[in-house]
Amino acid sequence: MAGEIVKMGAVDRRRASGSNNRIKRIVIAGGAGFVGSHLCDRLHAQGHHILCVDNLETGRMSNINHLVGDARFEFRLHDVINPLIVEGPVDEIYNLACAASPPKYQIDPVHTFKTSILGALNLLDLARDKGARILQASTSEVYGDPEISPQPENYRGSVNTVGPRSCYDEGKRGAETLFHDYNDRYGVVTKIARIFNTYGPRMNPEDGRVVSNFVVQALSGRDITIYGTGEQTRSFCYVDDLVTGLIALMASPAEMTDPVNLGNPGEFTMQELARIVLDKTRSKSALVYRDLPVDDPRQRRPDITRARDRLGWEPTVPLMQGLDPTIAYFAAELRRNTKEPVRAS
Template sequence: MKRILITGGAGFLGSHLCDRFIKEGYHVIAMDNLITGDLRNIEHLFKLENFEFYHHDVSKFIHVPGELDYILHFASPASPIDYLKIPIQTLKVGSLGIHNCLGLARVKKARVLIASTSEVYGDPLVHPQTEDYWGNVNPVGPRGVYDEAKRFQEAMTMAYHTYHGVETRIVRIFNTYGPRMRLNDGRVLPAFIGQALRGEDLTIFGDGSQTRSFCYVDDLVEGIYRLLHSDYAQPVNIGNPNEITIADFAEEIIKLTGTDQKVIYKDLPKDDPKQRKPDITRAKEILKWEPKVDRAEGLKTTYAYFKEFSKERLYDEAKHREF
C-alpha cells in the first residue's frame, strides 16, 4: 500500500485530496495545525485503518515514521481574510514549510507535489495566463505575503529538483469551489452565498467588471491526481477557463439562491487582480485533463452544502446558549 502525506489535510482542498487517495487505496497521513483547517472535514476518515492524522505545524520539523511514497504540500492560508490576519504564518508555511517537506522527501525518496496558485501571476498583464508568464506582483503590498510565499515555494521546489534530484510537481490552482469551503473565508463565492443566506445585500468590490474563472473541486482533484502521477516537473495550470465577470456572477448567485437582495459596490482592495483565466493547454496536452463539471451543476451542489452547514451552525449555537 502506497503511503502519502497531505499537509493541510483538514482544509478545503486537503480534505478532498484525503478522500481521493483513500478511495484509490493509499495509506493517507493528514497533517494540519488547524489554524484554518477543520477536523469536521475529515472526521469521517478517522475510523479507517489506512488513515492517520497528525496535529502539527509543517513550519516546524516534520517526522513521519516509516516509508513514504508521496507528499502533497497543501498547508497554507488561502483566503485574503486569513493571510492578511496571519501574514507571518503565511510566509513561514511557504518557506519553512516547503523546506521541511522537501527535506523529508529527500530522505524518504518521495515525490512531492506542491500547491501553488494563480496568485503568482498577480494582477496579470497577460490574459489568459500561461505558465510561461512571470507575473505582475507587488512584493510589499498587502497580498504580497501570500503571492511571494507561493513564488518562493516554487523556486525552492525547483531548486531541490535541480540540485538534489527530488521528484517534484507544481500545480498552479485557479479559483476553486465546492463543499467544505468556509462561509467566512473572504473569497467571492462563499462571501456571496453567505450574504444571500443571511438576507444581506451582495457586496462587489470594484465595479464588477473584473473576472474570475471557477473550477469545481472534483475537477481540480482529478487534475492534481494526474499531475502527481505524470513525469512533468514544470508548473501546470489547473482551473476552469470559463470566465465570468463578478457582476454577472453575483446575478447567478441571486438566481441560484432565490433571494431578492440588491448588489452594492465598494472600493476594490489594493492589488486585487482584474482578470483571472487559466490557459490550460499544457494540462490538456500532458495530463489529458480538462474540467467536466458545469458551473451551474457545481454551484447547485455547493449551495446545498452551505445551506445544510448553516443549519448545523445555528443548531450548535442554540445548544451552546442553553448551557
C-alpha cells in the same frame, strides 16, 4: 499540540486487488482544509494510506471526521513551519498547507510567509529523505494582477512585493523556486500545480472568498458585496475537477517538473457570478459596491493547454452545475451553525 496523533494505521504495501497501482503511503499537508480533505477522500477511496497533517488554522476536523478511526487514515496536528518527522516509508507528499483566502492569510502575514517557505523546505527535506515524490499547491496569485489573459505558465506575472497580498503571492513564488532547486540539485521528483479559483462543498462559510461570500450573503438575505465595479473576472473550478488534476499531475513522468495551471478557463465577471447566485438561491439580496482592495487582480483566467497536452486533463463541471451542491452545502452549514434565515428552497 504539534505532533499529536489522533489515529495511526499500519502501512499495507501490498498491491491492490485487480489493479496495477501499488498501494502507497501518502502525506497530505493541509489535509483538513477545503481542497485537502477532498484529496484525502479520493486517495483513501483508491486504497492508499493517508497521513493528514494540519495545524487547523483554517482546516476543520469536520472535513475529515468521517475518516478518523479508519485503519488507513492518520491525522497529525502539526504546523509545517516545524520539521515533520514520519516513521516508515512515504511514497508521495502533497503540500497544500497554507491559508488561501486573503482575509485569512492576512491575519498573520509573517506566519503565512513562513508556512510557504519553511513549510516547503521541511516537506522537501522529508521527500528527499524518503525518496518520495512531492507536489506543491501553488496558485494563480503568482501572476499577480496579470497584464495578459489567459495566463500561460511562462508568463512571469505582475506582482507587488510589498503589498497586503505579498505574503501569500511571494511566499508561493518562493516555494516554487525551492521545488525547482530541490529537483535540480538533489533529484527530488517535484510537481508544481498553479491552482486557480476553486469552489465546492466544505468551503468555510467565513472563508472570505467570492463564491462563499456571495452564497452565504444570498442565503442569509444580506446585501451581496461586490468590490470595485464588478467587471473584474475570475474563473471557477469545481473541487472534484481540481482533485483529479492534482492526482494526474503527481502521476506524471518524473521529468515533468514545469508548473502546470489547474483551473477552469470559463470566465465570469463578479456581477455575473452575483446574479447567478441570486437566481439559484432565489434570494432578494441587493448588490452593494465597495472599494476594490489593494492589488486585487482585474482578470484571472488560466491557459490550460499544458494540462490538456501533458496530463490529458481538463475540467468537466461547469459553474452552473457545480454551484448546486455548493449552495446546498452552505445552506446546511447555516442551518447548523446560525439562527439566520436560510432562503434556499
